[in-house]
Amino acid sequence: MAIVLDLYLTRHGQSCGQTIVDGVPLEKIPAAERPPGCETGLMEDDWCLTPLGQQQAALLGESLAQTPFDLIFCSPLERARATAQAVFERQARPVPVTVMRELMEIGDYGPENQEEFHARARRVAASIREQAPAGARVLVAGHGGINNVLLGALLGVRDSSFRFVQDNTGLTRVTFHSEDVPEWERVRLCRMNDLSHLAALEKTP
Numbered sequence: 001m002a003i004v005l006d007l008y009l010t011r012h013g014q015s016c017g018q019t020i021v022d023g024v025p026l027e028k029i030p031a032a033e034r035p036p037g038c039e040t041g042l043m044e045d046d047w048c049l050t051p052l053g054q055q056q057a058a059l060l061g062e063s064l065a066q067t068p069f070d071l072i073f074c075s076p077l078e079r080a081r082a083t084a085q086a087v088f089e090r091q092a093r094p095v096p097v098t099v100m101r102e103l104m105e106i107g108d109y110g111p112e113n114q115e116e117f118h119a120r121a122r123r124v125a126a127s128i129r130e131q132a133p134a135g136a137r138v139l140v141a142g143h144g145g146i147n148n149v150l151l152g153a154l155l156g157v158r159d160s161s162f163r164f165v166q167d168n169t170g171l172t173r174v175t176f177h178s179e180d181v182p183e184w185e186r187v188r189l190c191r192m193n194d195l196s197h198l199a200a201l202e203k204t205p
Contacts, residue, residue, distance in 0.1 A: 002180070003176065004134050004135060004176050005175070007154070007175070007176070008064075008137070008173050009142070009171075009172040009173075010141050011147055011170055012049070012053070012075075012079040012141060013049045013050075013053030013082070013083050013086075016047040018050075046108075048078045048082065049079055053082075054082070056168050056198060056201070057083045057086035057087075059169070059197045059200060060083065060171065061089060061090040063196075064087050064091075069087070069091060069139050070096075070133065070136040071132055072096070072139045072141070073098050073100050073103065073128060074100070074103065075143060076103075076104065080103070080141045080142055083141045087141070102127070105144075105145050105146055106145045129176070148163055154174055164192070169195070171191060171195075172192050173191040174189055174190065
């Protein structure tokens with residue numbers, strides 16, 4: 001059974017926007033009062049990875065070092081780019097990296113309603129499938145919200161109330177197969193929110 005696209009989807013590592021300062025979520029603190037390192041210049045809430053997020057991304061990269069990718073797509077937001085970079089750096093050979101604006105998280109991309117958000121995810125799904133050569137293994141590094149609707153679009157889930165939860169650096173794998181198999185076998189969800197690469201963190205005293 002030929003695989004025409006082997007797609008790995010991950011969420012970025014923990015970002016500064018997910019942490020709290022004195023009990024207050026960082027996103028609720030005025031930009032001028034936030035700790036240094038949380039803005040990169042792209043936009044006010046373009047959070048970078050926390051030290052834990054950097055560890056998570058590094059462990060993800062190490063776990064995928066023996067999984068050669070043909071293409072990497074990532075959001076332009078720093079937390080996703082840094083996560084993609086951690087995987088890229090550990091690949092045995094250079095991999096083309098495409099920064100895709102439409103992979104930005106909802107609320108960061110610009111004004112859009114839920115219908116427009118889902119339409120954007122469908123465009124991303126179609127674009128990735130069009131750009132990937134036959135048989136390619138592809139990594140997508142995005143965000144919790146866009147990954148949720150993107151995965152729904154890839155799997156053909158039309159119920160917008162259904163949610164695929166993805167934790168920081170959670171890894172999901174979907175394979176697409178050739179048309180010489182029954183239609184119901186052409187898309188397979190092989191892994192969902194796999195966090196096994198973070199086991200080392202649990203052992204840290």
